[in-house]
């Protein structure tokens with residue numbers, strides 16, 4: 001059996017035997033073969049001594065079992081790393097942040113506890129996947145939608161706890177924002193409910209977020225203060241119709257206005273769904289002609305790129321527009337959006353598809369952009385860096401948050417494009433995504449794989465990009481464990497007062513430091529100086 005740092009072999013063997021009594025022998029894994037699937041297959045330090053590994057896995061099936069497992073770990077001071085469905089690829093997969101921790105795998109807790117059509121909400125356990133919740137809603141003919149990330153294999157709960165995001169309307173696309181109420185097992189095994197859940201017999205746990213007193217829910221996301229065993233979510237009522245459309249603009253110089261038009265539509269609530277700015281010219285994959293033009297940084301860059309776009313008949317900027325609601329409202333919104341973009345000479349408008357709900361199974365299969373219709377899928381894994389390249393082996397996403405300002409967005413795109421060239425990396429994406437209501441997230445998927453030299457280069461580039469972002473006042477919204485300490489290190493106002501406060505909370509809530517040590521830079525006292 002693998003060793004756990006700081007834990008004697010006798011203590012570990014005792015804990016394993018106790019866990020086996022709690023969850024059953026079949027649900028405690030210690031062999032290398034059983035632990036292999038818990039490796040981070042996208043790790044930028046794959047097969048190197050820095051790669052993070054689990055030493056064992058315990059998979060409880062109920063809250064009571066979670067409590068017992070946590071109490072045993074707390075008694076023996078064994079580090080635990082809870083995961084829900086464990087699909088957090090690009091941000092660490094299911095491997096622990098502190099290598100040698102025991103994974104607390106909550107996949108077996110996969111009950112959909114409640115779905116209210118009337119109040120458009122759900123209460124789920126950690127192991128419920130997007131596919132599970134979608135299937136449940138469909139099987140029961142409920143007029144509700146889920147909001148899913150690109151891959152539907154993850155869980156609403158795990159995704160929200162890492163501040164994940166999706167595609168439909170505000171507030172549903174910001175998954176933590178769309179949650180309402182939690183149940184949490186604390187480090188000493190005590191179970192707690194947040195918001196209205198603290199009120200025995202509460203009637204509005206999944207409707208009213210605040211309860212009474214301070215809102216503590218945020219403490220359990222991107223952190224290590226507890227094991228979340230239930231979480232409520234607001235769901236989007238099924239719209240009558242959806243229109244999936246695209247707007248485009250022809251020239252480089254239109255970029256700022258293009259972004260600012262989208263932004264003003266978002267602020268005006270005329271566009272509530274996730275959109276993103278894509279440039280077929282700037283964001284490739286480049287052909288033989290475009291490659292050299294993109295490496296031009298002299299004053300002829302803009303004209304050369306415009307000429308290329310014209311020659312190839314491709315727009316310079318495009319953005320998807322998804323509108324949901326009654327037909328007449330959707331039509332009015334689309335008309336208004338077209339009117340606003342018409343101020344850009346040469347702007348085009350395409351209606352890609354429209355749907356009336358509910359869809360038959362056959363219609364579901366033929367939806368062109370499933371995530372925008374709340375249908376979980378795995379199509380994104382076909383993404384390639386060029387038409388001939390195989391799909392990526394792995395990637396870690398550099399994702400700075402920038403202000404909603406066209407000028408800043410375009411200059412950030414160019415800044416990072418130049419930096420990537422200088423660093424010799426070719427990330428996928430690099431597009432501004434409107435995940436959150438008041439900021440833009442740029443996401444650069446930096447390839448990782450099995451080649452240690454290429455991984456080293458990717459890591460160095462990633463660190464450099466973070467420095468560049470921070471120098472402009474842009475921090476990441478989410479990050480791979482390899483860069484968690486560095487990422488939170490930028491949030492350093494007043495000598496890291498925020499992190500120091502989080503550490504004080506950690507010491508109080510988890511004095512033995514057993515839960516998810518190091519997650520988002522929060523280390524327990526005994527590891528603070530050694531592990532960072």
Ligand SMILES: Cc1cc2nc3c(=O)[nH]c(=O)nc-3n(C[C@H](O)[C@H](O)[C@H](O)COP(=O)(O)OP(=O)(O)OC[C@H]3O[C@@H](n4cnc5c(N)ncnc54)[C@H](O)[C@@H]3O)c2cc1C
Nearest residue numbers: 083084085086087088149150154155158159164165227228
């Ligand atoms: C190609 C690709 C595209 C992607 N696109 C998106 C996207 O569009 N949007 C997006 O948000 N993500 C995206 N991701 C990232 C990731 O796949 C998803 O966010 C996924 O949903 C996260 O995995 P999960 O839901 O299984 O969460 P988990 O892996 O289970 O959880 C994530 C982390 O949260 C913590 N945690 C989980 N459960 C608990 C718990 N019960 N108690 C305490 N802590 C817990 C753990 O630290 C865990 O590591 C993408 C990944 C890839 C590879």
